[in-house]
Amino acid sequence: MKKTLLLRIIFVLFLMPLFSIAQTTQTQPATDSESDIKYPTFQFKGLIQARYLESFEDDVDVLGAHHSTGNVTQSSFDIKRMRVGLNTKLSKETEVVILVNLADFKSDTKGKVLENAYGKYTFNKYIALTGGQFRPAFGIEELVPVDIIKSFDFSNQYYEFGKNGWTSFQIGASATGAFDVGKIPVDYAFSVLNGNGKNAEMDKDNGKQFSTRWVLGLSKKHEINLGLNGGFGKVFKEDVFAIGADITSDFKLTDKLSFDLQIEYKQGTNHNLYFSLPVASRTPDVADYQMRGIYFLPNFRYVVDYNKLTSLEISCRYERFDPSYKVDSNLRQTYTPMVSLEFGKAYRGRIEAGFQIDRFDQNVPDTTTYDNNLFLIQLQLRL
Template identity: 40%
Template sequence: MRLFICLFAACLPAASAFAQQVDETSLLNDKGEDTAILNYSAYKRSLSIAGVLQTRYMASLTKNVDVSGKNFDPATDKGITNSFLVKRARIMVRANVNDHFSANILVNLADFSGNPANKVLENAFIRYSLNKYFNVQAGQFRPFFGIEDALPVDIIRTLDFSNQYYAFGRNGWQSFQVGLSVFGDVTANGQLRYYAGVYNGNNRNQPLDDDNTKNLYARLEGTIGEHLTVAANGGTGSLGGTTTGNAYGGDFTGRIDLSHKWKLLIMAEWKSGTNFTAYVADTASPKPALSRYRMRGFYFFPTLRYEHDSPRMRAIEFSARYEYLDEHYRMDSNPRQTVIPNLSLIFADNFFATLQLGVALDFFKKDQPLTAVYSRNLAYAQLQIRI
């Protein structure tokens, strides 16, 4: 018995040492819990709802021009020269299924106030994010083909997007399209980024493509220093069975810190592209070559921002966007120039509550009576709330 006790006591130090050995292959944390993720189905799952409500009062400052910009004959048409309206009532739902898959749905309920055909639904896409170098999304979205596509859709720093944006959107180069897109960083520091994709090119909410040719686009974007970004865009495509056309352009955005309180924000963009809608609408026989139907535009958008930083007034912005657009510069050129001086009073950070006051001044080289191609001035007061 005495021999057995001695042998047991001799084994105790060895047993104690063995119990303190760290198992480097164990999946248990220091609390004895299993840290291995065996199912990523709901990893980082979340649901968020956001939106923007934009209400507006407009008044025409030009005789015999209504609030839509159309010249009218007062003998036969009284014309609506001032009006309140709801321009945007957007609701966006984003669902993160897990850390790789997400879905985004954006609708504009304000479209129900008019003819909602082919409207209302704006974004409707699924995104797969492998890492910062590779992301792919499929569905309905805005191709990254300029500054206004890259910026959040619910931040509008002046009356509206540029005339160029809407002109290129009507021709399938911008705005909401149905297709597939890939994007991500090229460099580890994120200073060089790429965007590329393929899509139908016949605009949003269409059940099918209107021809068998798909639009292709690419954008390369680089950041120089801390506050300057330059980019180049290019694309090819068609609309309604036309022959293949193209579009290309470049842009830059920058910020100059003048002082602790004052900042100068600058945006500028130039683009040229095929005007498919003008080609399709032309009834001439035979038609000129598609290469004759070209549009081009440029805008310069400086904004002087004062950081007020009081509890109720966060910032004040003074801006004056200048834009030049010619939708038929190779045939029947009639350029449109627009100047929009604007004052923004920002009551909540990141444009969550903003009051905007300004005037849109439009000048055409050749006015066309009884149409919207007519020089005019429009005053506006606009309140936008992000949620």
């Protein structure tokens, strides 16, 4: 009874006002091109990321794991992602999105392969409702596909917050939209999630995780956006939380040279770590186990437009992440310098080369918590 009442209160406080806006706002008349569209429409998407990896750290393999025996694989070819997706528009307002990663078949597929599987109904620009398995908005990286990010992969904090139910692919529902406050454009998102990752048969407990994201457009000229994130919930009857702030900008230095910067900070309860520890070896309070991290990602882009080569990009992400800074702290610093050659528009083709350099305050033998110098060359093709 209490749960039903809580959900009703949340619905009234957050969603009903948005429905009111949607109902009172006049629908824009369809243009000739819109009226000529025959539904349903289908758009197929694909992505392959093939890589060559080489570890330059003694006794550390290409996956970052230390081996005290010294018998390690220090060079290897790999397929990071082989994605196939389908976007179906059932009508102007309704769409269904499916995305699978076939590269997950190279290992245990439990909880893998299926990534996006959701339906979305857009009333207007003020509100759209999404339900199913999707990436909830809770930071910069959640809103950007991995194939157009300015580094080899997402940050360490993205994956750790994903294990704790705030980012990456989650099952639940979300309301998103945009409006203006004076001259400032605002994007928002409210999400309610199971919080136990993708492809789970059911929620691991009766608790849910509630999160929100707000993005304020501070400068249209330099594309400066400020993002604020917050969330709370219950996991196995324990209170958990997460907060974050981020800023993005894009400066055009010359006609061909531009500079963009991403800065993102996150902090929250690491309940995934807490419940993975034996009861005897952890403190009684889950709030003692908190993760936090920050990264800086500067990127220079030079437009070439020579034959098939579209642009040259140089970036270097620096990240500090600690999975439990209050208890048994072990700070991880990661440097990821990268050079990227773009072929075609929107990263249709891309060749990347660089390093991932990890440094821990304390190395733990025979684990992935160990200093590493990894060289990567990655070929990316997308459609």
